[in-house]
Amino acid sequence: MPAHADITSDDYTLTFGQRVRRARERNGQTRAVVGGLVGRSTEWVKAIENSRLKTPRLPLLLRLADVLGVHDIAELTGDERVLAASYTKSAHGALPAVRDALTTYRLGDSDEEPDDAADLLARVREAWRLWHASGGHRTRIAVLLPDLLGDLQHAARALDGMDRRRVLVGLVEAYHLAQLYLSFQPAPELVMLTGDRSMSAAQDADSPLAIAGAAWYMNHVFRDAGERHEARVDLAMKAARLLRPDDSPEHLARWGLLHLAASLSYAKIGQRGSAERFWDQADDAAKRLGGGYTHPYLIFGRGMVDAYAITMNADLVRGGAAVDVASRVDLMSLPSATRRSFHMIESARAYSLQGEQVAVVHLLKKALAISPETARFNLFARSAVTELDASRNAVVREDVRYLKRELGVLSAA
Known part of the structure; x- marks a missing residue:
C-alpha cells in the first residue's frame, strides 16, 4: 500500500502537474519509480509535472493516483466532481458499524463483571481464524469486532496484574484485526486511530512481542499517513531491538517481520540495495524457523517472505524479476486465504x-x-x-x- 498523500490545498491555482509533483516528493518517490509503476518513462512523469503533457485519460489517471497514494482524484485534478473512490475504492457494507465501535466510548459499565481473560483471548484467536479462512472474511469480522473490542476494553480497565496485561495483548491483536478490516476502505482516519491505539495498548502491556506486532501494522499506517520511509524504518528497527530472536520462534518471527517491513519501505522509494539487504535478513529469519513454520496469525514464515519478494521487486519496478519470483512461489501453500489472494x-x-x-x-x-x-x-x-x-x-x-x-x-x- 503506498503512502497516502494529503495534498489538499487552499491554493486552487496549482496545476495538475504541480499536484503530482508534490504528492510524489512527499512520498519520497523518484520519477523513475512512479513512471515504472504506471508503465511510463521517467521523461513522461517529468513532462506531466512540467505541464508539457495534459491530464491523462481516466484509466491511467486512476493508476497514477494509486501509485501516488491519493485517495481522491480531485486532489490531483482540483475537480471535486471526480472521485477516485468511485472507481478504485469501495466501502464494505458494515463500515458504519465498525466506525461506531471504534468511536463510541462505553461509559458507566465499571460495575459490570469483566469476562474472563482466557475466554477473551480464545475469542481473539477465533477471530483470527475467521479472518484467514475462505469466504467473506471482512463480513465475518465486522460482526465480531464491536462486541470483542468493547469487552476487551472493559476488561483492560477492570482487571489488574497479569490478567490485565494478557487482556491488553489481546486488545492489541483485536485492533490489528480492525486495521486489516479497514485496509482499502475509504476511512483513513480510522486506520490511523486503530494503529495508534494498538501501539498504546502494547506499550501499556509492556510486551515486546505486542510492540513488535503493533510496529508491523503501524508501518502500514505510516504509509497511509504519508510518513517518509525514514520514520517507518526507524519504528521497525526500534521495535526489533526489543526482541530476543535467539530465544524463541515467536521472537524470531516478529524480528523477521520487522525487517520485512523495512525492506518494503525501501522498495517503495526505489532503494534497491537497502530493500534487498533487509529482505535478506527476513529471509534468514524464515530459514532459521524452518520450512514448516508459519506464525499462527501474522503468517510470517518461508511462504510469506517469498511472496513479498514479488511485491518488493514490483515496487522496485523490476517487472522481470517480480514475474520470475511469481512463477516460482507456491502461493497455495500459504495457510491464509486472504494472504493467498493478496499475493x-x-x-x-x-x-x-x-x-x-x-x-x-x-x-x-x-x-x-x-x-x-x-x-x-x-x-x-x-x-x-x-x-x-x-x-x-x-x-x-x-x-x-x-x-x-x-x-x-x-x-x-
Whole structure:
C-alpha cells in the first residue's frame, strides 16, 4: 500500500502537474519509480509535472493516483466532481458499524463483571481464524469486532496484574484485526486511530512481542499517513531491538517481520540495495524457523517472505524479476486465504509491469475465487480492471466484463 498523500490545498491555482509533483516528493518517490509503476518513462512523469503533457485519460489517471497514494482524484485534478473512490475504492457494507465501535466510548459499565481473560483471548484467536479462512472474511469480522473490542476494553480497565496485561495483548491483536478490516476502505482516519491505539495498548502491556506486532501494522499506517520511509524504518528497527530472536520462534518471527517491513519501505522509494539487504535478513529469519513454520496469525514464515519478494521487486519496478519470483512461489501453500489472494493480486501487478494482460486477468480471477472480499476491495485489482476494460483487448474482453461485475467496478467515462 503506498503512502497516502494529503495534498489538499487552499491554493486552487496549482496545476495538475504541480499536484503530482508534490504528492510524489512527499512520498519520497523518484520519477523513475512512479513512471515504472504506471508503465511510463521517467521523461513522461517529468513532462506531466512540467505541464508539457495534459491530464491523462481516466484509466491511467486512476493508476497514477494509486501509485501516488491519493485517495481522491480531485486532489490531483482540483475537480471535486471526480472521485477516485468511485472507481478504485469501495466501502464494505458494515463500515458504519465498525466506525461506531471504534468511536463510541462505553461509559458507566465499571460495575459490570469483566469476562474472563482466557475466554477473551480464545475469542481473539477465533477471530483470527475467521479472518484467514475462505469466504467473506471482512463480513465475518465486522460482526465480531464491536462486541470483542468493547469487552476487551472493559476488561483492560477492570482487571489488574497479569490478567490485565494478557487482556491488553489481546486488545492489541483485536485492533490489528480492525486495521486489516479497514485496509482499502475509504476511512483513513480510522486506520490511523486503530494503529495508534494498538501501539498504546502494547506499550501499556509492556510486551515486546505486542510492540513488535503493533510496529508491523503501524508501518502500514505510516504509509497511509504519508510518513517518509525514514520514520517507518526507524519504528521497525526500534521495535526489533526489543526482541530476543535467539530465544524463541515467536521472537524470531516478529524480528523477521520487522525487517520485512523495512525492506518494503525501501522498495517503495526505489532503494534497491537497502530493500534487498533487509529482505535478506527476513529471509534468514524464515530459514532459521524452518520450512514448516508459519506464525499462527501474522503468517510470517518461508511462504510469506517469498511472496513479498514479488511485491518488493514490483515496487522496485523490476517487472522481470517480480514475474520470475511469481512463477516460482507456491502461493497455495500459504495457510491464509486472504494472504493467498493478496499475493495472487501482487503477482498480477508484476505481470502488468510486463504488459502481459492475459496473465493479469487470469491471476485476478484466481484471486477473486480464493477470497472474494480481498479482491473486491483491493485498489490494484479495481484499477487494473478499469484499465483493461479501456484497452478493448478482445482476447480478455469477456473475462474483464466478468471481473468488472464481480468487483463492482464502474465503467470509465
